[in-house]
Structure formats: structure tokens, C-alpha cells
Amino acid sequence: PVSILDWMPTVLELTGHETYFEELPGRSLVPLIRDPALQWPERTIIADYACDGTRVPMRMVRRGRWKAAFAPGLPATLYDMERDPHEWRDLGDDASSQETLKELEAAARADGWDPAALTDAILAHKRRLTYINASETAAE
Numbered sequence: 001p002v003s004i005l006d007w008m009p010t011v012l013e014l015t016g017h018e019t020y021f022e023e024l025p026g027r028s029l030v031p032l033i034r035d036p037a038l039q040w041p042e043r044t045i046i047a048d049y050a051c052d053g054t055r056v057p058m059r060m061v062r063r064g065r066w067k068a069a070f071a072p073g074l075p076a077t078l079y080d081m082e083r084d085p086h087e088w089r090d091l092g093d094d095a096s097s098q099e100t101l102k103e104l105e106a107a108a109r110a111d112g113w114d115p116a117a118l119t120d121a122i123l124a125h126k127r128r129l130t131y132i133n134a135s136e137t138a139a140e
Contacts, residue, residue: 001062002029003045044107050122057118061104068092068104072115076101 005026012018013028032038042064050057058071065082078091078101091097 001043001045002032002040003047046108046111048113050118055122057115057122059108059113059115061108063104063107066100066104068101068108070105070108070115072119076105078104 003026005024006029007026009024009026009028010030010033013030018028032040045060045062047060047062048057049060056071056073058069060067060069062081065080067079067081067087069077076092078094078097079087079089080091081087083089092101
């Protein structure tokens with residue numbers, strides 16, 4: 001799989017500025033664009049979702065054919081993207097998938113991801129927004 005982090009190195013290479021993307025976390029997709037049959041090295045892709053309107057932070061982990069999503073207080077989901085690219089069949093409860101789910105959860109937490117601390121931060125942010133909104137309304 002490719003990541004949104006790959007876009008900047010790709011644009012830099014396409015515009016002749018390859019030297020600038022050596023420090024970026026993504027990888028240029030130019031070799032894949034030039035040769036779609038190229039074997040792209042496997043890697044783990046992690047994406048976080050914690051925007052406004054979110055009750056709890058969520059983290060998605062994609063590795064190989066598997067995609068899992070984790071959110072505190074909710075059951076983990078697991079999808080086989082080769083057999084189920086539209087994510088219709090959640091394998092998170094299947095006994096045969098528990099080892100894969102545990103491996104992906106370990107990958108989700110490998111960088112210190114702490115959903116409880118993120119939840120606290122989201123709630124504090126929402127309280128601040130409510131306070132600001134209340135202050136603006138009172139001033140009118």
C-alpha cells in the first residue's frame with residue numbers, strides 16, 4: 001500500500017527536487033508510476049483519525065493484505081483487503097484472526113500511541129471550544 005506521506009516525495013521528484021525529500025517519511029511513487037508492475041516493498045501504514053466530531057481517537061493499521069482499526073471502548077475491526085476490498089466482512093471477532101489482530105494492535109501501539117491520553121486531550125479541546133463559543137455568545 002501507499003500512503004499520503006508518499007505524495008510530497010513524489011511531487012518533489014517529479015519537479016526535479018529529489019534532494020529535498022531524503023528526510024521525509026514517505027517514499028517517491030515515481031518508480032511505481034513508471035513501472036506499474038514493479039514489486040513495491042511491503043510496509044506498515046498507520047493512520048490516525050481524531051478530528052472534530054470524533055468521540056474517541058481511532059487508529060488504522062494496514063499491513064500486507066490486512067487492515068485493522070482500533071478505538072477505545074469499541075471492538076477492533078479487521079478486514080482482509082484482498083478478499084474484501086470494500087470492507088464488508090469484519091473479521092475482528094473470528095477466532096482464526098486473533099493472532100493477526102494482536103500483531104496489528106502491537107504495531108498500532110509501537111510508537112507509544114495512547115488512546116486514553118488522546119481522548120482526554122480531545123475532551124479538553126472540546127471544552128475549550130465550548131467555552132470560547134459561550135464567551136462569544138455572551139459578548140454579543
